[in-house]
Amino acid sequence: xxxxxxxxxxxxxxxxxxxxxxxxxxxxxxxxxxxxxxxxxxxxxxxxxxxxxxxxxxxxxxxxxxxxxxxxxxxxxxxxxxxxxxxxxxxxxxxxxxxxxxxxxxxxxxxxxxxxxxxxxxxxxxxxxxxxxxxxxxxxxxxxxxxxxxxxxxxxxxxxxxxxxxxxxxxxxxxxxxxxxxxxxxxxxxxxxxxxxxxxxxxxxxxxxxxxxxxxxxxxxxxxxxxxxxxxxxxxxxxxxxxxxxxxxxxxxxxxxxxxxxxxxxxxxxxxxxxxxxxxxxxxxxxxxxxxxxxxxxxxxxxxxxxxxxxxxxxxxxxxxxxxxxxxxxxxxxxxxxxxxxxxxxxxxxxxxxxxx
Amino acid sequence: xxxxxxxxxxxxxxxxxxxxxxxxxxxxxxxxxxxxxxxxxxxxxxxxxxxxxxxxxxxxxxxxxxxxxxxxxxxxxxxxxxxxxxxxxxxxxxxxxxxxxxxxxxxxxxxxxxxxxxxxxxxxxxxxxxxxxxxxxxxxxxxxxxxxxxxxxxxxxxxxxxxxxxxxxxxxxxxxxxxxxxxxxxxxxxxxxxxxxxxxxxxxxxxxxxxxxxxxxxxxxxxxxxxxxxxxxxxxxxxxxxxxxxxxxxxxxxxxxxxxxxxxxxxxxxxxxxxxxxxxxxxxxxxxxxxxxxxxxxxxxxxxxxxxxxxxxxxxxxxxxxxxxxxxxxxxxxxxxxxxxxxxxxxxxxxxxxxxx
Numbered sequence: 001x002x003x004x005x006x007x008x009x010x011x012x013x014x015x016x017x018x019x020x021x022x023x024x025x026x027x028x029x030x031x032x033x034x035x036x037x038x039x040x041x042x043x044x045x046x047x048x049x050x051x052x053x054x055x056x057x058x059x060x061x062x063x064x065x066x067x068x069x070x071x072x073x074x075x076x077x078x079x080x081x082x083x084x085x086x087x088x089x090x091x092x093x094x095x096x097x098x099x100x101x102x103x104x105x106x107x108x109x110x111x112x113x114x115x116x117x118x119x120x121x122x123x124x125x126x127x128x129x130x131x132x133x134x135x136x137x138x139x140x141x142x143x144x145x146x147x148x149x150x151x152x153x154x155x156x157x158x159x160x161x162x163x164x165x166x167x168x169x170x171x172x173x174x175x176x177x178x179x180x181x182x183x184x185x186x187x188x189x190x191x192x193x194x195x196x197x198x199x200x201x202x203x204x205x206x207x208x209x210x211x212x213x214x215x216x217x218x219x220x221x222x223x224x225x226x227x228x229x230x231x232x233x234x235x236x237x238x239x240x241x242x243x244x245x246x247x248x249x250x251x252x253x254x255x256x257x258x259x260x261x262x263x264x265x266x267x268x269x270x271x272x273x274x275x276x277x278x279x280x281x282x283x284x285x286x287x288x289x290x291x292x293x294x295x296x297x298x299x300x301x302x303x304x305x306x307x308x309x310x311x312x313x314x315x316x317x318x319x320x321x322x323x324x325x326x327x328x329x330x331x332x333x334x335x336x337x338x339x340x341x342x343x344x345x346x347x348x349x350x351x352x353x354x355x356x357x
Numbered sequence: 358x359x360x361x362x363x364x365x366x367x368x369x370x371x372x373x374x375x376x377x378x379x380x381x382x383x384x385x386x387x388x389x390x391x392x393x394x395x396x397x398x399x400x401x402x403x404x405x406x407x408x409x410x411x412x413x414x415x416x417x418x419x420x421x422x423x424x425x426x427x428x429x430x431x432x433x434x435x436x437x438x439x440x441x442x443x444x445x446x447x448x449x450x451x452x453x454x455x456x457x458x459x460x461x462x463x464x465x466x467x468x469x470x471x472x473x474x475x476x477x478x479x480x481x482x483x484x485x486x487x488x489x490x491x492x493x494x495x496x497x498x499x500x501x502x503x504x505x506x507x508x509x510x511x512x513x514x515x516x517x518x519x520x521x522x523x524x525x526x527x528x529x530x531x532x533x534x535x536x537x538x539x540x541x542x543x544x545x546x547x548x549x550x551x552x553x554x555x556x557x558x559x560x561x562x563x564x565x566x567x568x569x570x571x572x573x574x575x576x577x578x579x580x581x582x583x584x585x586x587x588x589x590x591x592x593x594x595x596x597x598x599x600x601x602x603x604x605x606x607x608x609x610x611x612x613x614x615x616x617x618x619x620x621x622x623x624x625x626x627x628x629x630x631x632x633x634x635x636x637x638x639x640x641x642x643x644x645x646x647x648x649x650x651x652x653x654x655x656x657x658x659x660x661x662x663x664x665x666x667x668x669x670x671x672x673x674x675x676x677x678x679x680x681x682x683x684x685x686x687x688x689x690x691x692x693x694x695x696x697x698x699x700x701x702x703x704x705x706x707x708x709x710x711x712x713x714x
Contacts, residue, residue: 010565115428116430155435156438
């Protein structure tokens with residue numbers, strides 16, 4: 001504190017570092033800008049024009065009769081603890097984007113833009129840049145613009161080196177193309193798209209099972225895992241936007257009835273969110289390979305099979321539900337866009353539940 | 358931990374309490390729904406139709422040639438510490454909404470919807486309901502829909518009884534009506550709208566000055582303050598959306614050239630965000646009454662006058678910049694909608710800076 005009285009910097013908030021970071025954020029944001037973004041440097045809000053959409057994506061080349069905005073907000077949860085432990089901060093931003101854009105996608109919507117919130121005790125420049133680098137990477141992977149964000153420096157709020165993240169995505173879909181589950185019908189097949197690992201759910205249980213009960217550390221190497229345990233857990237969440245949008249663009253001759261983002265609650269609790277009341281989703285166990293990390297967690301914590309499927313994605317990050325007649329073409333389209341899909345179940349008459357057979 | 362192995366609940370995440378809260382959140386969300394909202398219970402994203410806008414607000418009864426979405430993200434900052442100290446959680450949600458919707462408003466846009474993110478260590482039901490009650494109140498005050506949100510229960514992440522909040526708002530404006538400062542011209546008058554207190558900025562400095570240097574406590578009563586110190590500080594941020602939208606609706610015969618949301622950086626740093634490079638904003642000190650709380654903070658911390666104006670709003674939460682000829686009608690419209698405006702300065706030839714005279 002100088003003899004001229006205290007300043008904001010004395011109180012732990014460094015406006016100058018914030019301004020320097022803002023300049024670098026701008027570069028990262030620009031790496032994500034598509035045709036819809038309206039430049040607004042220094043302005044109070046991010047701007048996105050709905051006029052130029054047709055140039056951005058084939059999906060919008062048809063006239064929109066009733067555009068519906070689809071919005072989602074999410075965080076990364078306690079997966080962040082792994083980033084703190086590994087001091088690796090440039091991939092959790094991908095997780096942040098993934099959680100929201102995958103939610104927007106499953107309504108049939110093209111994500112348009114994203115905004116992030118970083119809360120931290122002290123703005124460590126490298127950490128903050130790492131975070132926004134990851135966010136920009138996630139935005140590029142999903143073809144949406146990083147339109148703005150907030151880095152909140154809150155002295156005494158978070159332990160040194162820690163932070164929390166929140167993300168917010170907005171997408172758009174023609175009302176007639178909105179996926180809300182009402183199209184799902186008995187006889188449909190269920191395709192499973194592979195997850196890249198735990199994604200961003202179940203980390204409180206995973207950390208307890210592995211580090212408290214199992215006695216592992218982030219550096220543990222296990223014969224069944226290709227990378228050390230910490231790195232395996234931190235693998236960023238897969239973003240399904242581009243391949244799945246290609247499948248949606250196949251149009252009404254190759255109908256796609258429903259999409260499910262497998263987040264907290266697993267296949268067990270997420271699938272009923274789009275099941276009609278008179279249908280069940282019958283998931284065939286053994287129809288895909290459970291990635292080794294889930295078996296390691298289950299063994300370490302002696303966790304019941306049912307609980308595993310209620311908490312973790314178990315290797316399936318997204319479900320694509322379609323008529324039998326569409327399955328081959330949709331699978332081929334996904335495959336051509338880098339996403340291996342396999343049939344893991346079907347829709348049967350029922351009462352809105354998931355059954356594992 | 359049962360002998361059947363550990364569960365998610367053992368790891369500190371209570372899905373059932375979460376589900377119970379979700380039902381109450383839905384009621385609160387419904388209290389904010391206008392005509393644009395498309396019901397999507399249990400869905401993955403909040404839905405907002407752009408078709409029904411004309412019914413929601415006179416502003417949209419004219420045809421929109423190029424609709425621009427305006428998005429803002431913000432938090433409440435260390436004002437939350439005051440809520441923790443006072444154990445009062447039902448007003449910081451108003452602050453959260455205010456920070457984002459006032460940012461959206463100053464681009465000339467009508468806020469359409471809002472989403473919130475709550476990060477906490479343990480979902481205390483009353484605290485969470487208090488938070489969302491405040492968020493819903495803020496949304497009603499600003500005429501926007503609470504379209505969704507995320508409550509992230511992260512064991513071990515935040516101290517007991519603490520949390521962080523992030524908020525996201527999306528608004529819409531016709532491109533021709535977008536306010537970006539380019540209309541501001543020398544000769545314009547600057548109207549100031551009163552703040553309700555500190556709003557959500559400068560709390561790190563305020564807490565340091567009052568509680569560390571000054572030795573006050575939240576219960577301190579001072580002759581110049583109507584309420585105890587803690588309550589005075591926690592006063593929710595004023596939301597300017599409804600009265601200012603009425604002023605914008607006056608249309609092209611009563612032009613309004615610019616709006617400035619006075620947040621972190623005060624009048625000093627926020628006003629240049631919309632000033633043309635050849636204009637200054639000349640602010641007349643003494644043209645409004647500085648609320649007593651700012652004088653108490655300044656005296657407690659022996660803070661320089663210049664620093665006060667660079668950190669705090671000093672009693673002015675928003676600037677309205679308009680031609681002299683519009684000033685009377687705009688003032689009267691604001692007044693009729695509950696917002697007292699006074700002339701606190703004018704735009705002069707200059708170089709994009711604020712001068713206090």
